[in-house]
């Protein structure tokens with residue numbers, strides 16, 4: 452694991468503390484590395500209507516894109532669990548949209564699982580599938 456990986460995991464763990472999760476009580480933090488070198492964090496933000504809840508992964512990615520990053524090199528996700536928690540299907544699709552090549556999943560016991568995009572979402576739907 453690189454020093455950058457460690458920084459990403461530390462930021463994901465830090466912003467997890469800001470999670471707004473009064474319904475699930477399941478706090479998640481994520482952090483992404485932009486090609487500029489800047490790290491952007493995000494946490495899950497729940498809603499009483501449940502379905503508009505935003506996961507930490509998407510919050511972090513949207514944070515980076517909104518700041519002008521157009522190339523994301525890695526994402527780290529931290530949650531409490533007996534093993535590193537995998538992203539949900541919606542987040543996998545968003546991670547695929549931005550072709551994030553390096554994925555780090557960790558729990559609070561510092562167990563870390565590294566994955567590639569093709570491992571996370573094989574045969575993903577992409578812009579290429581919109582071509583006629």
Ligand SMILES: [Zn+2]
Pocket residue numbers: 506507508509538539540541542543
């Ligand atoms: Zn998700």
